[in-house]
Amino acid sequence: MSFSPGDRIAAALPDDGRPVPDVVVEPDADHLARAVASALVARLAAAQAVHDTATVVLTGGGIGTAVLERAAALAAEPERERVDWTAVDVWWGDERFVPAGSEERNETGARRALLDPVGVPAERVHAMPASDAGFAEPEEAAAWYAEQLAAAAPEGAALPRVDVLLLGMGPEGHVASIFPDSPAASDDRLVVAVRDCPKPPPTRISLGFAAINAAEEIWLLVSGEGKAPAVAAALRAGAGPQQLPAAGVHGRRATRWLLDAAAAGELDAAR
Numbered sequence: 001m002s003f004s005p006g007d008r009i010a011a012a013l014p015d016d017g018r019p020v021p022d023v024v025v026e027p028d029a030d031h032l033a034r035a036v037a038s039a040l041v042a043r044l045a046a047a048q049a050v051h052d053t054a055t056v057v058l059t060g061g062g063i064g065t066a067v068l069e070r071a072a073a074l075a076a077e078p079e080r081e082r083v084d085w086t087a088v089d090v091w092w093g094d095e096r097f098v099p100a101g102s103e104e105r106n107e108t109g110a111r112r113a114l115l116d117p118v119g120v121p122a123e124r125v126h127a128m129p130a131s132d133a134g135f136a137e138p139e140e141a142a143a144w145y146a147e148q149l150a151a152a153a154p155e156g157a158a159l160p161r162v163d164v165l166l167l168g169m170g171p172e173g174h175v176a177s178i179f180p181d182s183p184a185a186s187d188d189r190l191v192v193a194v195r196d197c198p199k200p201p202p203t204r205i206s207l208g209f210a211a212i213n214a215a216e217e218i219w220l221l222v223s224g225e226g227k228a229p230a231v232a233a234a235l236r237a238g239a240g241p242q243q244l245p246a247a248g249v250h251g252r253r254a255t256r257w258l259l260d261a262a263a264a265g266e267l268d269a270a271r
């Protein structure tokens, strides 16, 4: 059996005791970005219907930024389901420890693509610190961000409720800035400093697995055939999060792999 665009193949995946991930395949990157943007707006609107506010954790990366651009375009279409962007809290899964405003920062791209066009209020935009924000070391910046998360948590909880946490994935299976066989992959802190990162820039801040996996829903956005082997490996029973961080990602209620056909190209071999 092969997977066609639009197939939902969760039932075909191995059952090794993990929450069964939901896998959705779209024909190409453009369709993927549009589909994820629609789903994101609907999911945040649904969270607002229950809680008044919604919380999303953003990713950098090509497909992640394309999703934000598509979400901003939806906000300009009044007939679409609407999210109240003034009542959305925005956090990040990882960030490059470079000066504010740098094009290398995930924050810079997200502000341009979505946050500024739709008018998310400044007090709801929880950016990870830039390298010129007054922290001498990324470890201090990471500790500060963990404090911000704790301060936003409801009584009795360690973290705020995260409705959707978006992640990209690198071709070797990294998520956020947790790279294969890196110290961050076995660090149980909520937020970690990352040094000597194999993908430039070398110094970063990242949520750890403990914070990532506290999200209600995690959506992994993956496009392109270069990532097909890592997608298949992460969905194979027994994949280890140290060697393949994407395999260590499990949302509390849902883990959704949102793929284009090229990224899904080796899923047959995963079964």
Ligand SMILES: O=C(O)[C@H](O)[C@@H](O)[C@H](O)[C@H](O)COP(=O)(O)O
Pocket (backbone or CB within 6 Å): 059, 060, 061, 062, 063, 064, 094, 096, 106, 167, 168, 169, 170, 171, 174, 175, 176, 177, 199
């Ligand atoms: O800082 C980073 O490198 C990103 O946060 C990273 O996790 C990214 O999301 C993936 O590498 C996918 O990136 P692409 O979609 O651009 O391949």
